[in-house]
Amino acid sequence: MTIDHTHDPAARSCVPGADGHPDFPVQNLPLGVFSVGDGARRPGVAIGDHLLDLAAALAAGLLTGEAARAVAAAEGGDLTGLLALGAGPRRALRAQLFALLSADSPDRDRVPPLLHEAASGTLHLPARIGDYTDFFVGIHHATNTGRQFRPDQPLLPNYKHVPVGYHGRASSIRPSGVPVRRPHGQAKPPHRDEPVFGPSRRLDYELELGVWIGPGNDLGAPVPIGDAADRIAGFCLLNDWSARDIQGWEYQPLGPFLAKSFATTISPWIVTPEALAPFRIPQAKRPAGDPDPLPYLLDPADQAGGALDLDLEILLSTRASREAGLGPHRVARSNARHMYWTVAQMVAHHTSGGCNLRPGDLLGTGTLSGPDLDSCGSLLETSQGGKVPIRLESGEERRFLEDGDEVTLVARGRREGFATIGFGACRAMVLPAS
Amino acid sequence: MTIDHTHDPAARSCVPGADGHPDFPVQNLPLGVFSVGDGARRPGVAIGDHLLDLAAALAAGLLTGEAARAVAAAEGGDLTGLLALGAGPRRALRAQLFALLSADSPDRDRVPPLLHEAASGTLHLPARIGDYTDFFVGIHHATNTGRQFRPDQPLLPNYKHVPVGYHGRASSIRPSGVPVRRPHGQAKPPHRDEPVFGPSRRLDYELELGVWIGPGNDLGAPVPIGDAADRIAGFCLLNDWSARDIQGWEYQPLGPFLAKSFATTISPWIVTPEALAPFRIPQAKRPAGDPDPLPYLLDPADQAGGALDLDLEILLSTRASREAGLGPHRVARSNARHMYWTVAQMVAHHTSGGCNLRPGDLLGTGTLSGPDLDSCGSLLETSQGGKVPIRLESGEERRFLEDGDEVTLVARGRREGFATIGFGACRAMVLPAS
Numbered sequence: 001m002t003i004d005h006t007h008d009p010a011a012r013s014c015v016p017g018a019d020g021h022p023d024f025p026v027q028n029l030p031l032g033v034f035s036v037g038d039g040a041r042r043p044g045v046a047i048g049d050h051l052l053d054l055a056a057a058l059a060a061g062l063l064t065g066e067a068a069r070a071v072a073a074a075e076g077g078d079l080t081g082l083l084a085l086g087a088g089p090r091r092a093l094r095a096q097l098f099a100l101l102s103a104d105s106p107d108r109d110r111v112p113p114l115l116h117e118a119a120s121g122t123l124h125l126p127a128r129i130g131d132y133t134d135f136f137v138g139i140h141h142a143t144n145t146g147r148q149f150r151p152d153q154p155l156l157p158n159y160k161h162v163p164v165g166y167h168g169r170a171s172s173i174r175p176s177g178v179p180v181r182r183p184h185g186q187a188k189p190p191h192r193d194e195p196v197f198g199p200s201r202r203l204d205y206e207l208e209l210g211v212w213i214g215p216g217n218d219l220g221a222p223v224p225i226g227d228a229a230d231r232i233a234g235f236c237l238l239n240d241w242s243a244r245d246i247q248g249w250e251y252q253p254l255g256p257f258l259a260k261s262f263a264t265t266i267s268p269w270i271v272t273p274e275a276l277a278p279f280r281i282p283q284a285k286r287p288a289g290d291p292d293p294l295p296y297l298l299d300p301a302d303q304a305g306g307a308l309d310l311d312l313e314i315l316l317s318t319r320a321s322r323e324a325g326l327g328p329h330r331v332a333r334s335n336a337r338h339m340y341w342t343v344a345q346m347v348a349h350h351t352s353g354g355c356n357l358r359p360g361d362l363l364g365t366g367t368l369s370g371p372d373l374d375s376c377g378s379l380l381e382t383s384q385g386g387k388v389p390i391r392l393e394s395g396e397e398r399r400f401l402e403d404g405d406e407v408t409l410v411a412r413g414r415r416e417g418f419a420t421i422g423f424g425a426c427r428a429m430v431l432p433a434s
Numbered sequence: 435m436t437i438d439h440t441h442d443p444a445a446r447s448c449v450p451g452a453d454g455h456p457d458f459p460v461q462n463l464p465l466g467v468f469s470v471g472d473g474a475r476r477p478g479v480a481i482g483d484h485l486l487d488l489a490a491a492l493a494a495g496l497l498t499g500e501a502a503r504a505v506a507a508a509e510g511g512d513l514t515g516l517l518a519l520g521a522g523p524r525r526a527l528r529a530q531l532f533a534l535l536s537a538d539s540p541d542r543d544r545v546p547p548l549l550h551e552a553a554s555g556t557l558h559l560p561a562r563i564g565d566y567t568d569f570f571v572g573i574h575h576a577t578n579t580g581r582q583f584r585p586d587q588p589l590l591p592n593y594k595h596v597p598v599g600y601h602g603r604a605s606s607i608r609p610s611g612v613p614v615r616r617p618h619g620q621a622k623p624p625h626r627d628e629p630v631f632g633p634s635r636r637l638d639y640e641l642e643l644g645v646w647i648g649p650g651n652d653l654g655a656p657v658p659i660g661d662a663a664d665r666i667a668g669f670c671l672l673n674d675w676s677a678r679d680i681q682g683w684e685y686q687p688l689g690p691f692l693a694k695s696f697a698t699t700i701s702p703w704i705v706t707p708e709a710l711a712p713f714r715i716p717q718a719k720r721p722a723g724d725p726d727p728l729p730y731l732l733d734p735a736d737q738a739g740g741a742l743d744l745d746l747e748i749l750l751s752t753r754a755s756r757e758a759g760l761g762p763h764r765v766a767r768s769n770a771r772h773m774y775w776t777v778a779q780m781v782a783h784h785t786s787g788g789c790n791l792r793p794g795d796l797l798g799t800g801t802l803s804g805p806d807l808d809s810c811g812s813l814l815e816t817s818q819g820g821k822v823p824i825r826l827e828s829g830e831e832r833r834f835l836e837d838g839d840e841v842t843l844v845a846r847g848r849r850e851g852f853a854t855i856g857f858g859a860c861r862a863m864v865l866p867a868s
Contacts, residue, residue, distance in 0.1 A: 131605050136688060146687075156686050161629045162620055166688035167601035167695070171565050171790045172653055181654040183787030186596055186728065195595050197728045197786075219606055219697070220615040220868065246787065252590050253580075254570060254600035255689020261601070261789040263653070294620065294631045352631075353617030353680065355695040356605050434654065 003277055006094060009419045012103035014111055018048030022412070023422025026101050029094055030269035030424070031234065033077045034121040041077025041124055046269055046424065047101055050115040057114050062100055062107055066092035079270065080127040083233040084359035086215045087273075090233065094274050123268035125175050127212065127360035132173060132264070133350060134208075134240060134364040135165040139340040141206075141367035144381040160290050163297070163341040163349040168240075168364065169261035175268040176426050182403060182433040183262040185246035199433035200243035202386060203401040206367040207314050207377035207409055209336055210238035210266050211343050213361040220354040225299040228344035229306065231357065234270035237409040237426035238364045241265065244380055244400070266362070267409070267426035275421050279413035280305040283342055296352055297345045306342035310411050311335055312368060314377070319404035321394035328408060329392045334370040334377055336411070403432040440528060441712055443853045446537035448545055452482030456846070457856025460535050463528055464703035464858070465668065467511045468555040475511025475558055480703055480858065481535055484549040491548050496534055496541055500526035513704065514561040517667040518793035520649045521707075524667065528708050557702035559609050561646065561794035566607060566698070567784060568642075568674060568798040569599035573774040575640075575801035578815040594724050597731070597775040597783040602674075602798065603695035609702040610860050614675055616837060616867040617696040621679035633867035634677035636820060637835040640801040641748050641811035641843055643770055644672035644700050645777050647795040654788040659733040662778035663740065665791065668704035671843040671860035672798045675699065678814055678834070700796070701843070701860035709855050713847035714739040717776055730786055731779045740776035744845050745769055746802060748811070753838035755828035762842060763826045768804040768811055770845070837866040 005011070006027060012019050013026035024030065024046040034044045034051050043054040057063055058071040070089035073081035082090070100107055136142055139159075146154035158164065174180075182203055188195040214233030217223050223231055240260060247259030283303050292298070299306075312335055315328035341349075346363055367377035376382040379400050382390055389397035401407070409426040439445075440461060446453050447460040458464065458480040468478045468485050477488040491497055492505045504523035507515035516524070534541055570576055573593075580588035592598065608614075616637055622629040648667030651657050657665055674694060681693030717737050726732070733740075746769055749762035775783075780797055801811035810816040813834050816824055823831035835841070843860040 131603060133691075134688075149687075158620075158622075158629070158683055158686065161622075162684050164684065164688055164691075166691050167603055169565055169601055169789060170604075171792050171795070172788075174653070181788050184656070184730075185787045186592075188592075188595075194725065195592070195728070197730055200787075219608070222618070243787070249592055250596050250598065251687070251689075252592065253583075253685070253689070254568075254598055255685075255687070257567075257598075257600050258784070258787040258789060262787040291628065294629070296618075296631055350692070353619045353634075353677070353692040353696040354606075354615050355603060355692060358605050361605070 006098045006274065007278055007418060009417060013047065013101050014103050014105055014108035015047045015050055015101055015115065021048045022420060023424050024048055025419045026098060027419040028271065028275045028421045029097050030271045030275065031079055031126065032269045033079060033124045033126045035124065036116050036121050043071060043074035043077060043079060045097060046118065049118045051118050051121045053114050053116065060110060060114065062110060063096055067096040078128060080360040083127055083212060083214045087230055090272060091274055094272065123175055125173065126268060126270050129170045129173055129360055129362045130358040132168040132170040132362045133165050134168040134366060135163060135346050136366040137163060137339045137341040137346065138366045138368045138377065140338055140371050141369040141377055141381065144369060144376065148385045161294065163346050165346065165350065166255045168264065172261055173264045173266060173362065176265060176428065178265065179429045179431045180241055180263040180265065181431045183243050183246065184433055185243055185258050186249055187245035188249045195249060200245055201400070202244035203430060204242045204244050204379045205314065205401065205407045206240035206242055207312055207334060208238040208240050208367055209365045210236040211346070211363040212236065212270050213357045213363070214359060216358040217351050217356055219356040222354060223347055223351040225297055225302060225344060225348040228347035229302065231347050232273060232343055234272045235276065236270060237267040237411050237423050239265040239407060239409055239426055239428065240364055265426055265428045267423050269424045271421065271423050276308065276413060278415050278418040279309045281307045281309045281337060283307045284337060293345065297348055299344065302342050302344045306344050307339065308336040310413050313410040315408040315410065316392065317406040318392065318394060318396055318402065320396055321392065324394055326394055331390065332374060332376050332382065334368050334375045336368055338368050338370055339365060401430050403430055405430045437711055440532045440708070441852060443851060447481065447535050448537050448539055448542035449481045449484055449535055449549065455482045456854060457858050458482055459853045460532060461853040462705065462709045462855045463531050464705045464709065465513055465560065466703045467513060467558045467560045469558065470550050470555050477505060477508035477511060477513060479531060480552065483552050485552050485555045487548050487550065494544060494548070496544060497530055501530040512562060514794040517561055517646060517648045521664060524706060525708055528706065557609055559607065560702060560704050563604045563607055563796045564792040564794055566602040566604040566796045567599050568602040568800060569597055569780050570800040571597055571773045571775040571780065572800045572802040572811065574772055574805050575803040575811055575815065578803060578810065582819045595728065597780050599780065599784065600689045602698065606695055607698045607700060607796070610699060610862065612699065613863045613865045614697040614699065615865045617677050617680065618867055619677055619680035619692050620683055622683045629683060634679055635834065636678035637864060638676045638678050638813045639748065639835065639841045640674035640676055641746055641768060642672040642674050642801055643799045644670040645780070645797040645799070646670065646704050647791045647797070648793060650792040651785050651790055653790040656788060657781055657785040659731055659736060659778060659782040662781035663736065665781050666707060666777055668706045669710065670704060671701040671845050671857050673699040673841060673843055673860055673862065674798055699860055699862045701857050703858045705855070705857050710742065710847060712849050712852040713743045715741045715743045715771060717741045718771060727779065731782055733778065736776050736778045740778050741773060742770040744847050747844040749842040749844065750826065751840040752826065752828060752830055752836065754830055755826065758828055760828055765824065766808055766810050766816065768802050768809045770802055772802050772804055773799060835864050837864055839864045
């Protein structure tokens, strides 16, 4: 993950409002798919409060070589083909866009016709998600939730050996902004002998990062840990909405199913590994007594710089708080460094038995809680299983989510000497059960 | 599920060899995708030992109206669009093909140019599988495997209330004939304190039916149980290959993952609900003391005829047995009636929280074991957890699968007064770990 001139914090953009933008300065340049008035989906890049139409930039002759090939692969407003090309074309595109959008770009007069105001556009899922896999690498989350089921053994014996994951539901992944309907489902309340069917009463969010797969691997051909980082095309935020009452009743012995499959929300921009290069950190040293990862999960470069230092936040806005004119309440602050396994380890493990990943596949990290109550990535943890409500600035209490609640996840890379890089919002409102 | 003239056992076909064919008489007419010499994928129908090219039949003007619309939707050799159209066009296609292929068809002279010998063609996955979900509705399998982990409580408390299922891996589903590479993975042998990584030593098959989804449902719009059968476009056989040593170590708390995701084999023909109408039977009466299904899973028509009477077989051929000129050894015989939940109940449950199914999604039933040792759908059960080997006709023993073993699943509907209907083979050979 090389630091180069595209990370220069002094770089200025010709797009008004981009410099110092909290998410999308010229040092970020995340990839996405948007539509404006006519509804046609176009590949785009976020720059400040604008969307740059990549297809229009290509048509205007402003992209050449590998960068042009990358955008041509995204025809039809689907980045899957671009992701499949891997790091070379993606980096070429970054470099040419950085030059095009710089304050001293010789083509700066040709940029305004390519721009749309972000507020005028709709963002879509950026790629066809073939398979979605959710991991469980947030060790504080695994410990906190495990404690509720197994006070004496919160972490199962496999946790520190296996990057535990499971298959999720791809069809119900939606981009930020699409509301989430409270699901019906079976649950067995503790005071009853038989299960009941009805709207979930323990609806929750989960703060995760999403990982976009670029070049895939053939069935039967595992990706060695040393190559795994090259298969990752970018990152997003991911809210793994969870119905805890449904989950508690259904999950044995085959894992979570309908408790999760009713909705997953992601931030629609693909933030590239290049944009996040300044925020790479060494994988956290394992506490004394923890086992070493098995060799297929060990790579010196990954140990040295495979983890991510990203500030994460969860914001909650309720109907009452909006009516009172209050801003969203910050429920938690956490950081992506609370991952026991790196994303490269997730990829290497996923493919270690021969399972094939395809371009556009999505991996979730699992909930990225920190060690404290105010850094928990789910209400299940914050409210200690629903026992201790949190108090909001509006005076309301929450054990779990109520109808009208709007949850926003935020991620930003901040580092002295570098521009701040953001992911854009991952936001959705809870609608009442139908 | 109406019985009509297309189920007449006396019907004869103009295609030589189709009458009395063990799988594909004119009363079956399963849908698939094949290629011949030029490699182009074409929609097709199996008739006897031949493949009928549906695109060629359409081009020849032999299909009209809804039937023509169905085949047009399968352009490009992908039946997803045809499945999405639902029962009307699918039934119209069946009726016109039945007439076209009848012995007294006025167009019988125009049929031969549409045919290819099955042995000359390659069968492909018939549709784009968006999501694959595997259920667990074989109650004998659930009991047998549960007993190995929990002798005192083989069935968990939710089993008779919830059609338990979980998300599977879509990317690694392959049609019959594609070999399966023995996976590497983490396992913790009982005599060791730490896990090891290496080729699975407990590779197994699982005998399942697959269920193809036709018209889907929108996110947030559950399919009522009374409508659920209409969402099913057909059936196949499914071998849910399983690495038991990997599974035992990884599966808690989120369920099976790499133990299954290295390969799933399906029979490539979509056997329609119409073809299987004669083999519908009432859902088995629940034993006294079992709870009634919750109302969202109860429908009188489903109770009366939502189950399936299909003979199932597992055949095993080893390298030694082939070298000795022996035929495959029948390891087990079972029946699809051993499902505790119907496929309509699976669909209604799956969507009950709002999860959307898409055309081409695939559901597995879970392993369909019978009550006896010689009707077990997995070696884990037959060998009682690997403790009691089975003896093959070749003189060999098997606790789990060895390299070179070839597993074939077979399904046939047999009923007095009706033609026998088969699924075609679901077959794959185990290759050594790479």
